[in-house]
Amino acid sequence: MTSDSAPETSGLLGAGAVRGLATELGLRPTKQWGQNFVVDANTVRRIVRLAGVGADDVVVEVGPGLGSLTLALLPEVSRVFAVEVDPVLAGRLAQTVAEFAPRHIDALEVIHQDALTVDTLPVEPTALVANLPYNVSVPVILRFLERFASIRRVLVMVQLEVAERLCAAPGSKTYGVPSVKAAWYGRARLVGTVGRSVFWPAPNVDSGLVEIVRGDPPTAEVAREQVFRVVDAAFAQRRKTLRAALSGIAGGAPAAEAALVAADIDPRTRGEQLDVTAFTRLAAALTGIQDPDLHE
Known part of the structure; x- marks a missing residue:
């Protein structure tokens, strides 16, 4: 030195x-x-x-x-x-x-x-x-x-x-x-x-x-990877409503709207308004959609 x-x-x-x-x-x-x-x-x-x-x-x-x-x-x-x-x-x-x-x-x-x-x-x-x-x-x-x-x-x-x-x-x-x-x-x-x-x-x-x-994750019923995929999609088109932003991974806007309604989220909502618990509910609702991009 x-x-x-x-x-x-x-x-x-x-x-x-x-x-x-x-x-x-x-x-x-x-x-x-x-x-x-x-x-x-x-x-x-x-x-x-x-x-x-x-x-x-x-x-x-x-x-x-x-x-x-x-x-x-x-x-x-x-x-x-x-x-x-x-x-x-x-x-x-x-x-x-x-x-x-x-x-x-x-x-x-x-x-x-x-x-x-x-x-x-x-x-x-x-x-x-x-x-x-x-x-x-x-x-x-x-x-x-x-x-x-x-x-x-x-x-x-x-x-x-x-x-x-x-x-x-x-x-x-x-x-x-x-x-x-x-x-x-x-x-x-x-x-x-x-x-x-x-x-x-x-x-x-x-x-x-x-x-x-x-801390503990919001739920054990849906995988982190699925939640994060939804988060990425929601913010990739930040100015769009979630109905539009999630249409790609949901298989279309109607399917995205159905999942949002099932998760008790207004389809006109934008991603910046959801907390991690709401994103987790949304990912769980989307798991019923047969999309290989969402289900790995």
Whole structure:
């Protein structure tokens, strides 16, 4: 390491350490992987506190970058699986932890992989805690909630606009596909905002902290895949009524209207007015329609 990135007494990375590591690695943050590194120790402490994780938790962290949040998580939890797509960053993370937090190195496992391709982990994670790259934040959240039923809590830092979409209520301007799909898994809440100055390089937008606490799905009578297909269709043509928007998957507008009436939904309603429970009722009503696209 260079002298600029020498370990700090806090065991966390400050601005000098982050820039020193970047210089050592010849790193130029890329927009392709949404790389904005946290340089403020108080921010990562805040994320860990809001995550509510403890000594029994196994945390998966997506996009650990240079290790700012990783170093804050390791003393608090049982284990951290750090999923990093950048080969340079993945190759350096364990060494950084060994230098800044040597007592916790055995609790870290670095997984050099695209997070959207992760299907298994050595131990079932109980929480997802991450500063997520803006360009893949929603797909990553939904994928890990889908693939790992063991994840009970999520605390992620994402672009503020994305955070607001994830937490939006029916009828609001920001309510859409991410809002409904997140609600399938549990309650999503905006628990804080983060300014641009805590990142290097500073992004052009503010960030939000989203908490998702997993709950039971609205029903076990209809599969998640069927509900999500209906949600996607409803918002693909957002300005259309559900009678029109769902005609493609229902086999025609009359069939869509019949399903809507059966689900006790006005056919003139638009998707942005339905909550996840109503979408689930609608998907259940549509299961009687013999459409191979809806029934896989």
